[in-house]
Amino acid sequence: MQHTDTYLMGNSQSYVIRPIHISDRERIIALFDHLSPESRYLRFAHAISKLPDAFLEDILHLDYAKEMALVAVLQAVTAQDDIIGIARYVTPPDTLICEFSISVADQYASHGIGTQLMLDLIARAKDNGLQKMIGYVLGTNPKMLGLVSELGFEIADIDDDPDFKMVSLTL
Numbered sequence: 001m002q003h004t005d006t007y008l009m010g011n012s013q014s015y016v017i018r019p020i021h022i023s024d025r026e027r028i029i030a031l032f033d034h035l036s037p038e039s040r041y042l043r044f045a046h047a048i049s050k051l052p053d054a055f056l057e058d059i060l061h062l063d064y065a066k067e068m069a070l071v072a073v074l075q076a077v078t079a080q081d082d083i084i085g086i087a088r089y090v091t092p093p094d095t096l097i098c099e100f101s102i103s104v105a106d107q108y109a110s111h112g113i114g115t116q117l118m119l120d121l122i123a124r125a126k127d128n129g130l131q132k133m134i135g136y137v138l139g140t141n142p143k144m145l146g147l148v149s150e151l152g153f154e155i156a157d158i159d160d161d162p163d164f165k166m167v168s169l170t171l
């Protein structure tokens, strides 16, 4: 059974967080199409103008034993269930360490959606028996570094990559 919770943004708008569904394809494309160049860069660490097809296929066809993708969906009469955030983890073979990534629509940033997506993603990773969650965050992304540090992640330098920090949380 699919589990969803409704959250308030503090401006009378609300959203639910639920696992991604195959029918979300067009709404995921719309979310990325509307991201600012800066947000795209912070998420993908290079400038992309279009969501890569392989990324889209991967995210819509998850292996739920190892992977998870949650979407934040706006609850509004006029918004046609717009997707306003997405958080995902993948787990490489033969490990119990998953790697997350996250994006929130610029228009809805700083309303707690990124934090809530991370909290739900962490809960699901724990439920799925994973032991650790890691992420690679650009050093020029203080907002994401602050967000994960509030959630208890440790932040470490990476020896051979000065641009990125590795953040990790024992689950």
Ligand SMILES: CC(C)(COP(=O)(O)OP(=O)(O)OC[C@H]1O[C@@H](n2cnc3c(N)ncnc32)[C@H](O)[C@@H]1OP(=O)(O)O)[C@@H](O)C(=O)NCCC(=O)NCCS
Binding pocket: 009, 010, 038, 039, 040, 042, 043, 100, 101, 102, 103, 104, 105, 108, 109, 110, 111, 112, 113, 114, 115, 116, 135, 136, 137, 138, 141, 143, 144, 146, 147
């Ligand atoms: C980084 C990112 C995911 C954060 O998402 P977000 O939804 O804005 O995050 P939150 O709202 O939970 O937290 C961010 C800020 O809002 C504040 N906040 C938390 N709850 C809030 C609420 N209910 N109302 C208002 N503000 C709130 C937090 O204190 C935080 O403040 P700070 O930036 O001054 O530290 C988003 O900005 C993004 O998609 N960036 C581009 C992609 C990216 O950087 N991805 C990470 C690399 S994997």
